[in-house]
Amino acid sequence: xxxxxxxxxxxxxxxxxxxxxxxxxxxxxxxxxxxxxxxxxxxxxxxxxxxxxxxxxxxxxxxxxxxxxxxxxxxxxxxxxxxxxxxxxxxxxxxxxxxxxxxxxxxxxxxxxxxxxxxxxxxxxxxxxxxxxxxxxxxxxxxxxxxxxxxxxxxxxxxxxxxxxxxxxxxxxxxxxxxxxxxxxxxxxxxxxxxxxxxxxxxxxxxxxxxxxxxxxxxxxxxxxxxxxxxxxxxxxxxxxxxxxxxxxxxxxxxxxxxxxxxxxxxxxxxxxxxxxxxxxxxxxxxxxxxxxxxxxxxxxxxxxxxxxxxxxxxxxxxxxxxxxxxxxxxx
Amino acid sequence: xxxxxxxxxxxxxxxxxxxxxxxxxxxxxxxxxxxxxxxxxxxxxxxxxxxxxxxxxxxxxxxxxxxxxxxxxxxxxxxxxxxxxxxxxxxxxxxxxxxxxxxxxxxxxxxxxxxxxxxxxxxxxxxxxxxxxxxxxxxxxxxxxxxxxxxxxxxxxxxxxxxxxxxxxxxxxxxxxxxxxxxxxxxxxxxxxxxxxxxxxxxxxxxxxxxxxxxxxxxxxxxxxxxxxxxxxxxxxxxxxxxxxxxxxxxxxxxxxxxxxxxxxxxxxxxxxxxxxxxxxxxxxxxxxxxxxxxxxxxxxxxxxxxxxxxxxxxxxxxxxxxxxxxxxxxxxxxxxxxxx
Ligand SMILES: Cc1ncc(C[n+]2csc(CCOP(=O)(O)OP(=O)(O)O)c2C)c(N)n1
Numbered sequence: 110x111x112x113x114x115x116x117x118x119x120x121x122x123x124x125x126x127x128x129x130x131x132x133x134x135x136x137x138x139x140x141x142x143x144x145x146x147x148x149x150x151x152x153x154x155x156x157x158x159x160x161x162x163x164x165x166x167x168x169x170x171x172x173x174x175x176x177x178x179x180x181x182x183x184x185x186x187x188x189x190x191x192x193x194x195x196x197x198x199x200x201x202x203x204x205x206x207x208x209x210x211x212x213x214x215x216x217x218x219x220x221x222x223x224x225x226x227x228x229x230x231x232x233x234x235x236x237x238x239x240x241x242x243x244x245x246x247x248x249x250x251x252x253x254x255x256x257x258x259x260x261x262x263x264x265x266x267x268x269x270x271x272x273x274x275x276x277x278x279x280x281x282x283x284x285x286x287x288x289x290x291x292x293x294x295x296x297x298x299x300x301x302x303x304x305x306x307x308x309x310x311x312x313x314x315x316x317x318x319x320x321x322x323x324x325x326x327x328x329x330x331x332x333x334x335x336x337x338x339x340x341x342x343x344x345x346x347x348x349x350x351x352x353x354x355x356x357x358x359x360x361x362x363x364x365x366x367x368x369x370x371x372x373x374x375x376x377x378x379x380x381x382x383x384x385x386x387x388x389x390x391x392x393x394x395x396x397x398x399x400x401x402x403x404x405x406x407x408x409x410x411x412x413x414x415x416x417x418x419x420x421x422x423x424x425x426x427x428x429x430x431x432x433x434x435x436x437x438x439x440x441x
Numbered sequence: 442x443x444x445x446x447x448x449x450x451x452x453x454x455x456x457x458x459x460x461x462x463x464x465x466x467x468x469x470x471x472x473x474x475x476x477x478x479x480x481x482x483x484x485x486x487x488x489x490x491x492x493x494x495x496x497x498x499x500x501x502x503x504x505x506x507x508x509x510x511x512x513x514x515x516x517x518x519x520x521x522x523x524x525x526x527x528x529x530x531x532x533x534x535x536x537x538x539x540x541x542x543x544x545x546x547x548x549x550x551x552x553x554x555x556x557x558x559x560x561x562x563x564x565x566x567x568x569x570x571x572x573x574x575x576x577x578x579x580x581x582x583x584x585x586x587x588x589x590x591x592x593x594x595x596x597x598x599x600x601x602x603x604x605x606x607x608x609x610x611x612x613x614x615x616x617x618x619x620x621x622x623x624x625x626x627x628x629x630x631x632x633x634x635x636x637x638x639x640x641x642x643x644x645x646x647x648x649x650x651x652x653x654x655x656x657x658x659x660x661x662x663x664x665x666x667x668x669x670x671x672x673x674x675x676x677x678x679x680x681x682x683x684x685x686x687x688x689x690x691x692x693x694x695x696x697x698x699x700x701x702x703x704x705x706x707x708x709x710x711x712x713x714x715x716x717x718x719x720x721x722x723x724x725x726x727x728x729x730x731x732x733x734x735x736x737x738x739x740x741x742x743x744x745x746x747x748x749x750x751x752x753x754x755x756x757x758x759x760x761x762x763x764x765x766x767x768x769x770x771x772x773x774x775x776x777x778x779x780x781x782x
Contacts, residue, residue, distance in 0.1 A: 138632045144575035144761060196575070196760030204760030207577040222579040223537060224509050257508035260540060285509060287485035293508045354632050359484035417766035424755050 110162060110318055111381060111391065114154045114374050116398040117178035120187075121151045123406055124177070124194065128353050136354055142195055142410070145207055148175040152316075152348035155373040156280045157182040159321025160248060160341070163329040169217040169234035169247040171227030174209045175280075176220045179250055185213045191405040197412035204415040205423065225251050225258030228277065232264045235273035235332075246274040246332040253342075254285020256299050265306040265340065274332035276325070277340045282347040283368075287359040303340035310340040316371045319380060346371045447650060450603050450642030456629025457639045458490035460602035461567075464609035465492070465529060467647050469499055472527060475613060476503045478514050479531030488533055489569050489628045511541035515566065519549045519618075522564035527613060529565040535584045535622060538568070549618045550593030565612045566594075567621040571671055571721055572768050574626070574633055578756035581764075585669070585720065586727030588620045589698040595619045595652055596698040600627065600673040603641045604696055607650030614649065624671040624721075638674040653700035657709065661691035664778045665709040667732050668719040669695040672769065676719055679774040690778055698728065703735045710736050714745040715781035719774055724751035746781035750774055 124147065131141015138144065150157070153175065161182035164170065172179040180190055186201065193200030194208045201213050209222035217234070221227045231249035238245045255261055256279055268275045279299050283290050296302070303310025311328065313320045321343050328339035346368035350357045357365070378391055455463070469475045477492055483506040486493035496504045507514040511532055518528035532538060538545060545566065553561045572581030589596045595617055599605035605623065612619040627639040658673055659680050666676045673694045680690035691709050695701065710716050716736055718729040729749040736744060750769045758764055 135634075136632050137634055139574035145759065146576055146580070193759075196763075200760075202759075204763055205577070205756075205758040207575065207759030210577055210579065210759070222577070223540065226540065254509045257510040257513075258540070259510070259512050286481045286488070287483075288481065288506055288508070292506060414762050415760050417762045420755055420758050420763040420766040421753065 110158050110322070111377055112394040112398050113158045113182055114318060114377060115395045116401060117154045117158065117181045118151055118374055119399050119402045120177055120181065121149045123402055125149060125353065127406065138354060143208070144196075147208055147353040148351065149349050149353065150175045150178045152346040152368060152372070153280055153282065154178045155316055155318035155321050156278060156343045156345050157250070159318045159343075160276070160278055160325040162322055163325055164246070164248065166216045167245045169231060169245065170219075171231045171247070171249045172211070172218070172220045173224070173227060173251050173255065174220075174222045175252070176209070176211055180211055180213070180218055183218050184216045185211065185218050186215070187401065187405040188408045189213075191409035192412045195409045195412070196414065197409060198415040198419070199412045203419060203423070225255040225261040227251065228261045228264035231275055232268050232273060235268065235275035235338075236271065238274050239271070244333050246276065246329055248276045248278055248329075250278045250280060252285060253279055253281040253283070253290050253299060254288065254293055255279070256302065257293060265303070265308065265338070268338040269306045269308045272335070272337040274335065275338045276328045276332055277338065279340070279342040280345050281342055282345045283364075284347050284351070284360070286351045298342065300340055300342040308338050308340060310342070312342040312344075314344045316344050316346055316373045316376070318373055318377050348372075447607060448644040448646065448648050451644055452642050453645060454640055455602045455643040456635070457599065457602045457605045457623065458493060458628040458630065460606035460643045461491055461609050461623065462493055462495060463643070464606045464613070464647070466495060466498060468527075468610065468613040469495070469503060474525065475527045475529065476505065477529045477531065478505045478507055478518060480507060480509055480533055482506060482531050487531065489623070489625050490630050491531060491567060491569075491623065491628070511537060512544055515541050516544035516548060518564045518566070519544060519552070519562055522562045522618070523552065523560045525563075527563050529567060529613065532566065532568045534580055535568045535570045536579050536582045538584070545594075546591045550591055553617065554593060561616050562618045563616045565619045565621055567623065569625045570622045571624040571626060572757045572764060573671070575759055575761055575764055577759035581757035583670070583720070583722040583752075585622065585698055585722045588622070589728070589731075590726070593618070594699065597621045597652065598669045598696065598698060599623060600658075600670055600694050600696070601639050601641045602643050604650055604656070604694075606643050607648050608696065610647050611649040611652060615652070622670070626671050627674075636674045636678070638677065650696070652697045653702050654696065655702035655705040656694045656696055657691060657705065658694045659690065659692040661689040661713065663689045663713055664715040664717060664781050665691045665693060665706070665713045666717045666719055666774065666778065667693045667695065667706055669698070669728070670721060672719045672721055672774070675769070675771045676774050678771045679778065682771075682775055683778055688778060688782060701731075701735075703739065706732060706736060707740050710740055711743045714743055716744060716746070717748045717750065717774070717777045717781060719769055719777070720751040721768060722751060723754050724749060725754050727751065748777035748780050750777045
């Protein structure tokens with residue numbers, strides 16, 4: 110898990126650098142090698158990684174607009190994901206999706222940039238699992254700002270009624286763009302909402318991947334055993350602006366410092382040392398994570414941009430199913 | 442045309458977002474019943490600066506940040522409007538309307554009619570539209586046609602700061618629901634540079650631009666380009682190049698889709714004989730088809746050539762070469778005008 114945590118963090122740092130590259134001196138969102146919005150998840154790693162540690166390729170994950178750490182944890186091909194973010198032909202979605210819309214059928218991963226709208230499809234995947242009587246589960250990730258959305262609340266109800274193998278994971282980073290959590294919901298513990306739908310709700314209220322791992326284990330096992338859905342609310346922290354370019358004028362420095370102090374990565378490293386893991390081993394894991402990220406970014410940047418004519422393809426199913434255009438040779 | 446009745450622009454230049462905010466602030470100052478509701482409209486000032494500075498002036502009670510629950514807050518605006526208040530609700534991106542469409546097209550748009558006129562819904566629903574910055578299919582749509590297609594709401598699309606202010610005053614004072622669709626790239630925000638054009642002189646006083654009056658942004662003899670929003674500026678740029686080649690293009694800015702000023706379009710086409718309709722929305726069942734149909738109905742004899750320039754019925758792709766391919770650019774407009782000659 111440590112290696113994945115560091116991979117996700119380093120990936121975000123490198124994306125940030127690449128994103129800003131073309132946007133100097135004046136920040137122009139449409140300029141540079143990575144245009145459009147970029148929502149980074151630094152500070153969210155414990156949730157994606159602690160939860161996905163219990164999942165297999167056949168299990169479904171739907172991610173929101175801040176998806177990279179979850180994708181990495183679910184085993185999405187890192188090279189092709191990076192190529193997608195750079196808008197390349199060999200990207201996961203042939204350059205059509207971009208960073209908020211990553212789709213990888215090999216590991217059943219999908220995204221939506223529309224708040225809470227990944228919940229209903231996760232319920233659908235769980236429904237398919239129940240109807241086919243297999244033991245796959247579905248996990249829908251969403252932010253604390255998304256818990257007011259109809260799509261989420263309706264999904265909880267349907268999943269509970271049908272006893273579906275789905276886990277709803279709320280990543281509580283205290284913010285929804287400029288809205289602090291206390292102005293979004295009149296209850297502090299979002300997991301309490303589960304009660305009204307007749308399912309268990311569990312909150313992990315400190316940013317720690319081991320605690321997340323345990324809570325998720327129970328929820329995923331419950332789903333896999335056919336005992337129905339669970340709502341998990343996990344405290345994470347937003348270490349950056351909502352999107353790249355957000356000056357965060359609405360946020361106090363104390364809050365930013367606080368988020369910084371809650372960093373789950375040094376916390377996990379300390380836990381590992383306590384458990385007898387050597388510093389060399391920890392450094393080794395970090396180094397291999399860095400290498401993997403560098404390789405993915407390098408590979409992605411060498412990939413060709415798509416032919417403009419391909420813009421007209423894929424509105425409907427094409428006759429010949431198109432699987433990965435190029436073998437990536439990656440380690441995924 | 443309305444220019445004669447509206448005040449001169451003057452040389453007090455404003456961005457489109459500043460101009461919109463001026464109108465909202467003016468109306469809020471004079472009418473306690475006007476308030477704003479939306480995501481990140483207060484402390485953030487609107488992601489696209491559409492409410493920048495209003496919190497400081499009016500406080501959280503009247504500039505209300507709301508949870509991400511569009512069905513609830515847009516529906517609440519409908520309810521408050523039916524009580525005679527004048528809410529301005531903002532939904533950050535037009536793409537997000539799907540999650541709350543019922544409140545828009547069944548409640549907001551139809552309650553006046555279904556109640557036989559017993560209720561009316563004097564609210565403004567404002568939202569950002571458009572692509573050109575590679576944000577992919579869920580954040581780049583324009584959807585003019587969707588809203589204009591559904592009866593019961595007026596649809597406004599400003600292209601300059603001057604128009605934006607006058608149309609906002611009209612929208613807030615209107616007794617019907619108005620959907621006010623502003624293009625992100627026209628707002629004048631630092632991180633999304635605007636083309637030259639939308640930043641114009643804006644009078645200090647309040648003034649209204651009546652709905653249903655298109656504006657001829659450039660006069661010409663050889664071809665009529667009918668368009669709106671960002672593409673007014675792209676059409677004007679194309680017209681400059683075409684002028685160099687001796688093609689004199691007239692550019693008609695629709696400004697409102699509902700009501701639609703067919704008369705100004707017809708007048709122009711009767712003069713030029715050649716019609717090009719440019720739209721950043723999907724090609725099929727949209728603005729381009731509607732304009733061509735109206736001209737065909739009323740002025741078939743004057744029509745010598747017709748071209749449509751619009752998004753070719755594909756979701757907006759992310760990657761730059763793909764997005765450039767599908768969103769009409771200046772050269773696409775130029776080519777279409779040439780094709781009519
Ligand atoms: C239906 C819908 N409404 C609004 C938005 C705009 N939006 C994007 S992210 C966001 C805040 C989300 O906050 P949260 O769910 O807490 O996730 P976080 O960004 O904090 O990870 C908003 C309002 C959207 N994408 N979809």
